[in-house]
Amino acid sequence: MALNKILVAQGGGPTAVINQSLVGVVMEARRHKGIDLVYGARHGVRGIVNEDFVDLTQETSHNLELVAGTPSSALGSTRDKPDLAYCQRIFHVLKAHGIGHFFYIGGNDSSDTVRIVSEQARQAGYPLRSIHIPKTIDNDLVGSDHTPGFPSAARFVAQAFAGANLDNAALPGVYLGVVMGRHAGFLTAASALGKKFPDDGPHLIYLPERVFVLEQFLADVKAMVARHGRCVIAVSEGIHDAAGQPILAQLAKDLERDDHGNVQLSGTGLLADLLCEEIKAKLGIKRVRGDTFGYLQRSFIGCVSDVDQREAREVGEKAVQFAMWGVNGEHRDGSVAIQRTGYYSADYSLLPLEAVAGKTRVMEDLFISESGTDVTDAFRLYLRPLLGSGLPDAYRLRPAPVAKVLAV
Amino acid sequence: MALNKILVAQGGGPTAVINQSLVGVVMEARRHKGIDLVYGARHGVRGIVNEDFVDLTQETSHNLELVAGTPSSALGSTRDKPDLAYCQRIFHVLKAHGIGHFFYIGGNDSSDTVRIVSEQARQAGYPLRSIHIPKTIDNDLVGSDHTPGFPSAARFVAQAFAGANLDNAALPGVYLGVVMGRHAGFLTAASALGKKFPDDGPHLIYLPERVFVLEQFLADVKAMVARHGRCVIAVSEGIHDAAGQPILAQLAKDLERDDHGNVQLSGTGLLADLLCEEIKAKLGIKRVRGDTFGYLQRSFIGCVSDVDQREAREVGEKAVQFAMWGVNGEHRDGSVAIQRTGYYSADYSLLPLEAVAGKTRVMEDLFISESGTDVTDAFRLYLRPLLGSGLPDAYRLRPAPVAKVLAV
Numbered sequence: 173m174a175l176n177k178i179l180v181a182q183g184g185g186p187t188a189v190i191n192q193s194l195v196g197v198v199m200e201a202r203r204h205k206g207i208d209l210v211y212g213a214r215h216g217v218r219g220i221v222n223e224d225f226v227d228l229t230q231e232t233s234h235n236l237e238l239v240a241g242t243p244s245s246a247l248g249s250t251r252d253k254p255d256l257a258y259c260q261r262i263f264h265v266l267k268a269h270g271i272g273h274f275f276y277i278g279g280n281d282s283s284d285t286v287r288i289v290s291e292q293a294r295q296a297g298y299p300l301r302s303i304h305i306p307k308t309i310d311n312d313l314v315g316s317d318h319t320p321g322f323p324s325a326a327r328f329v330a331q332a333f334a335g336a337n338l339d340n341a342a343l344p345g346v347y348l349g350v351v352m353g354r355h356a357g358f359l360t361a362a363s364a365l366g367k368k369f370p371d372d373g374p375h376l377i378y379l380p381e382r383v384f385v386l387e388q389f390l391a392d393v394k395a396m397v398a399r400h401g402r403c404v405i406a407v408s409e410g411i412h413d414a415a416g417q418p419i420l421a422q423l424a425k426d427l428e429r430d431d432h433g434n435v436q437l438s439g440t441g442l443l444a445d446l447l448c449e450e451i452k453a454k455l456g457i458k459r460v461r462g463d464t465f466g467y468l469q470r471s472f473i474g475c476v477s478d479v480d481q482r483e484a485r486e487v488g489e490k491a492v493q494f495a496m497w498g499v500n501g502e503h504r505d506g507s508v509a510i511q512r513t514g515y516y517s518a519d520y521s522l523l524p525l526e527a528v529a530g531k532t533r534v535m536e537d538l539f540i541s542e543s544g545t546d547v548t549d550a551f552r553l554y555l556r557p558l559l560g561s562g563l564p565d566a567y568r569l570r571p572a573p574v575a576k577v578l579a580v
Numbered sequence: 581m582a583l584n585k586i587l588v589a590q591g592g593g594p595t596a597v598i599n600q601s602l603v604g605v606v607m608e609a610r611r612h613k614g615i616d617l618v619y620g621a622r623h624g625v626r627g628i629v630n631e632d633f634v635d636l637t638q639e640t641s642h643n644l645e646l647v648a649g650t651p652s653s654a655l656g657s658t659r660d661k662p663d664l665a666y667c668q669r670i671f672h673v674l675k676a677h678g679i680g681h682f683f684y685i686g687g688n689d690s691s692d693t694v695r696i697v698s699e700q701a702r703q704a705g706y707p708l709r710s711i712h713i714p715k716t717i718d719n720d721l722v723g724s725d726h727t728p729g730f731p732s733a734a735r736f737v738a739q740a741f742a743g744a745n746l747d748n749a750a751l752p753g754v755y756l757g758v759v760m761g762r763h764a765g766f767l768t769a770a771s772a773l774g775k776k777f778p779d780d781g782p783h784l785i786y787l788p789e790r791v792f793v794l795e796q797f798l799a800d801v802k803a804m805v806a807r808h809g810r811c812v813i814a815v816s817e818g819i820h821d822a823a824g825q826p827i828l829a830q831l832a833k834d835l836e837r838d839d840h841g842n843v844q845l846s847g848t849g850l851l852a853d854l855l856c857e858e859i860k861a862k863l864g865i866k867r868v869r870g871d872t873f874g875y876l877q878r879s880f881i882g883c884v885s886d887v888d889q890r891e892a893r894e895v896g897e898k899a900v901q902f903a904m905w906g907v908n909g910e911h912r913d914g915s916v917a918i919q920r921t922g923y924y925s926a927d928y929s930l931l932p933l934e935a936v937a938g939k940t941r942v943m944e945d946l947f948i949s950e951s952g953t954d955v956t957d958a959f960r961l962y963l964r965p966l967l968g969s970g971l972p973d974a975y976r977l978r979p980a981p982v983a984k985v986l987a988v
Binding site: 182186215223225230235238241242243248264265268339347366442445461462463465470471472474475563564565566567570571572574576577578579 | 590593594619620623630631633634635636638639643646647649650651652653654655656657658659672673676677739740742743744746747749750751755774849850852853856869870871872873874875876878879880881882883971972973974975976977978979980981982984985986987
């Protein structure tokens, strides 16, 4: 049996550009003579064990390009996190269908799945090539400069805070926006890129890389309100106390946990509501508003970084190229990573799966200001080129006060 | 004293295009010989009574154009709702500064302020011309086809639901998005314009124009999940029971009886959380996510309808033209209204202030489907041209299933 079929699947939370990677795989595969058929699994690994495959070879280039420009996982996704037995079933199905190459687009959980499947194939002496294609709005994969999907979500967060700051300047008070990111604060930190003038918000940024102390938070807000007459705050959903306990988990008892044992932080406005309540009660500030950006930050259609789009396409293309031609002639499994080679320019490498799988990158110290509530210029310089072209900009009237004629 | 000064101010909630109207006034005023100075009041009527004026005549055309393209009220806004005494102070200041024309950009509260100020001037025999310039994302001004600000917010809501639907299709479950609009459901109904394929969400839309019955809501959701394996729901923040009692108050009370949650939480995420909780508890559905669009829907920078931009500019221009040249030679105070003259084309009229002030338009019956949980084609036809050009679009892979080789 000639292993001339490849399989591609998408796992975890969708992003604005995850279909660019899918289409990158399909389009690149079309020009390789060693590949006859490109299968897609519906809803990630679940689709594999259920043999729920579609033949992507029968899709037109035109429609593939349209799908590439559409956010969210076109093949469907899953939250299943396969254990050894699950991965053995995956391998069993791949073998039965004569799949020679397996491409899985996802985050660090997905890279771990690829690692186990790769291991199974090696133990069975089955010539499977397994490649992990990176994707996550959290930007938490180790070994990569950044991950596809993050720049577009970061752009959404930056634009959201740029707008929220203008709204808050028009109707002063305290505004708090809760941003996704369980362990890594990159997406929350992106709020800083919405700032233009020195007195613009976000005035305070709370990251999961730093311990959250409620009393300090309230003192910070109080000081900012005293200084600016208002305060815009960016808060990561993953903020926690010194013991690592999520601030949200301290407040609600019946918290939903997913299959990975993680507490459900997204899809609820509770954290924002609670922090606003604290500000109102303890600081006596009347106009306090909280938003939870929720699914909008990863699913909103029409907010995308063109740099992110192109790179997401390229990681898909490179995955097929690494699989078919190897790296410097050496054929091995791995995880595609983005390396920054200039300001701004990127190249791609194939990391060993063990170097990425199940590991979590968090924000490096050099990206976080000493106060712990702001980012550094190093972070601004890091993120700006990723946000892409055409970022909307905010302008102000210049002051030209008129003398009073009545009041003293 | 020659009344060659005009005053412009912005009130109520900011919109994406409210500065277009401001700049429309300023730019149009520059070409009228009868106008020497254009003052702006900082933070609406509050800025008037405090004599907090800026001289907009000293601003460059270039920067005015940049400000016009910036969302939120560049002059600042206020939530003050002036009573008679407040309006008398406003009039007192206008008189002291020799203001001949007063332009107030705002919603129906603002139009009522203009009405009272206009009345004060008439009683005092002071030759003030007072014009209300419409603005509200709620689209609830009577006498207008629609109001500036609504189309851009509607575009945000449509794009948000288009994306949320894709996300929900990738990871099936129930998704619920709460949209602004206390009395008028126009903005919530705009979610329907995010729908492309017949099985796309939003599958259910709950408007304040219809009575919300929790049991019926749960039955609707159950039926949709049975049909599609998932359900995307748009809910207006203003949903209420038959007695007019907000559902939020009702559910929060239930929660208090169950000693479950925090009734003190008056934050914006509560309604979504409570409805999600009901779905989880009563329907036994595990994956239920709720977002509250909050301030993003009115302040997000970079989501704007070009039709809305142009019309918001025109209502500002027309306000000055109506003030300087009258309507068919007749000089009177009034509120500028948009009239639809073709598909799509608009013209402007000057309504009597009494016809607009303090009145609230809600969605007409012909816009709401018989089921009460969808919009009609009449509404789709009404809204689509207002959303403007370049609306992002969603595409799908076409089905090409692969035969199973293992499973039965």
